[in-house]
Amino acid sequence: MIDILFLGTGCMQPTKTRNHSGILLSSKKENILLDCGEGIQRQMRIAGIKPAKITRLLISHWHGDHVFGIPGLMSSMGADKPGTKLYIYGPIGTAKYLEHLFQSFAAKDIIEHEVKEVKSGIFFESEEFQLEARPLKHSVPCVGYSYIEKDRVRIDEAKAQKLGLQGPILGKLQQGEDVTFQGKKIKAKEVTYITVGKKVSYVADTVPCEGAEQLAANADLLISEGTHLDDIKEKTAKFMHLTVKQAALIASENNAKKLVITHISQRYKSNAEIVEEARTHFDNSIVAEDFMKVSV
Secondary structure (H helix, E strand, C coil), X not given: CCEEEEEECECCCCCCCCCCCEEEEEECCEEEEECCCCCHHHHHHHHCCCHHHCCEEECCCCCHHHHXXXXXXXXXXXXXCCCCEEEXXXXXXXXXXXXXXXXXXXXXXXXXXXXXXXXXXXXXXXXXXXXXXXXXXXXXXXXXXXXXXXXXXXXXHHHHHHHCCXXXXXHHHHCCCCEEECCEEECHHHHEEEECCCEEEEEXXXXXXXXHHHHHCCCCEEEEECCECHHHHHHHHHCCCCEHHHHHHHHHHXXXXXXXXXXXXXXXXXXXXXXXXXHHHCCCEEEXXXXXXXXX
């Protein structure tokens, strides 16, 4: 199960109901923060999430509404749980920006961290999942991200029970190894099945581009910015953002299963017209709100 918690769903200026950008993806031991706008650690406290639980920080780009919360978060993490390490990923220039950031104030208790700049493709892989980056097209270097679970082999419990299988022998079968039990050869494929891994993608600030389409392709959950409605698309294009319609079309045309619109402009006081525009072009669409939870 992959759990998504929206900590900030607003745009350049926060509102009474929408904080600056920040999304927490949690799966097993991983707590991955996608962007860290101003006030995110306060949002985490309200949601009952301790900053020290964050394992990785994925930065889409270095505009302030996506990064102004970083120094506070890293200071709190260092104070709460010294000795751990935060892994930080971001576009080209991330290491320089972080260095300058910590030179701008009397930095204290900053958590140990490791920075990796990413462009495109897989940049982290474990036995359970991989992280991919794709370039987006914004006014500064920007990348979007996919969290992709690996396919898992499961034991068909009904078949295993019928054959009397238990204990270590199940582990061998799950690893694809054929076994002999009570004089009978049992093939792994006869008592196992594949659970296809889920894909969650985050399309941050961008105009329509190939990278956004690659992130959306076959995603179980696509989280995408949709800053404005399409009636002011010229203004949206000027600032190099997506309209709600464009986000919905990216989801529809690339076989995404579900779309969540975020990065909403402060001009919109209600979700109703945003939902209406999104569902006109992609039915399985919802609009994010601060503290909303989604699982896949």
